[in-house]
Amino acid sequence: MSRSDDVLKLHRLAHAGGSAALLEWLAARLGGWAGVVDAEEGRGPQSAVRGVAEMNARGVRSAVLHGSGSATLLFALDGGRALAAVLEQPHDPGAPTLLADAAVPLALVLRAEEAVLRDERAALAESRAREAVLHLLMNGRLSIAHQIAEALGPALPEPMRMYVVECRTGQRAEVARLCQELTAGRAWIVRCPVYVRHLIVLVPAGPAAVSADHDPLAGALVQVAPDCTVGVSAEMHLREAPAAYTQAFHALTVARGRGERHARFGPGPELALAAHEAGAGWAEALLAPLHAHRPRRPQDPAGRNCAPPPTPG
Known part of the structure; x- marks a missing residue:
């Protein structure tokens, strides 16, 4: 595969699959580990974490660290991070060029993903604030509800x-x-x-x-x-x-x-006024078994103890 094919593949992956797809393809292409390393977070192979910290301290944009049977290749991104690859020796001689080409689309897609994440967090924070205003309204705390709502708008x-x-x-x-x-x-x-x-x-x-x-x-x-x-x-x-x-x-x-x-929701006619005689007849027929009931035991409630429904109108 030529360098131009690799560059085209990198840009397509960054556009379609994001940083995760790009890094996964790099690892498979180079036969090793590839990822983004931040020295402050300390995640990733220790050789890569140490290498990023040294790069940041010296202010350099790329570095290669040789270890026992492996090499760690580093290319700086923004925010003190770096694209890192840990490869067994001997590694593909084209690896440094491929990683350098990958650093540009990777940096761009990382910024886009982080912008989306910030927007999602901001939207979540606003949604929670609006819920708080609703709770304040439901509890009668209008003054505080007004203050928060005006900050959010409208x-x-x-x-x-x-x-x-x-x-x-x-x-x-x-x-x-x-x-x-x-x-x-x-x-x-x-x-x-x-x-x-x-x-x-x-x-x-x-x-x-x-x-x-x-x-x-x-x-x-x-x-x-x-x-x-x-x-x-x-x-x-x-x-x-x-x-x-x-x-x-x-x-x-x-x-x-x-x-x-x-x-x-709106006011409607009173049920008794709307039902008139038809409503009274329906209620009388429905409750007739209850009024006609005679208890089997003296202590049970009797139908005569149940007051009849009022006549509508």
Whole structure:
């Protein structure tokens, strides 16, 4: 295999498989051990760890250490680390050139992987902070909740409507982005710490944003995210966050059985007024066996001790 083939292979591996795939191929290609060594961490063969420490102390970019029957080849990366290979003697004469060529794509892919890791840690920290704000709201500690929320952005809406959005596992980040777009960045969004498929969204309550049968935001959300189901609370103040969550959660249960896949919690007619005589008749027929019951033993409760239900209306 020519040097150009090796270089092309290294870049392809770095792009497709990352640092792990590149190092694995290097080890197989050279017939030895290959890895990234940091003297402060002290991981890896001792000859490589000592070699990196000496390189850093002398300020050199490459080194070769000969031991009993082996050679340790080192090429500096950033952050005091080095690409190291421990090879039995005699080793491939092209090993130094191959390692030097590998150091460049390896350094780049390591930076990219570390950037992704930092982003993931930052996202996790923000998610935990948003969960903390939610807990503060649920416990009535509004002042501290406001302070943390304003640092994260946006400010907590007052008054607000609370939305509980149910989506597929792994889809919450995309749905959160859609919520931000649909509310022009005004929604305050937190991943539910209990249900892994739920997002809790606090949205400023507009003067006529929602009717009893229609919610523009919920309707738009289920249109762009067809697998979502949305429950919406009534307009409430932040101090009423526990009640708002209960309302939105109940509305979500209703929404699962609706073709629109969204529902808003709202007042309805009293059951007695809605049922009228039909309700009274149904209740009387259902409870008739209980009222007609006669106990076998004197100490058992009798039907005559059970008060009949009140008549609706």
